[in-house]
Amino acid sequence: MSGFRRYDWQAASGVLHGIRIGQYRPCPHDEPPALCGAEIVLTREDFRRDTRTRMCTACLDRWNAELSAS
């Protein structure tokens, strides 16, 4: 499970994208690199708790592929 926390899920434009973490803490106006390659810019809205936010399917696919490869 050591590689499991390399990514975290961050809301951006209404979907949850997988982003690389580490020491990194996302903030509004950041442009974190999404797993799916989408160019995302975080806004204050993205940091509200919203349990109905969908996960980005492209990010999920790549995340699952990395998990099964490790």
Ligand SMILES: [Zn+2]
């Ligand atoms: Zn994505």
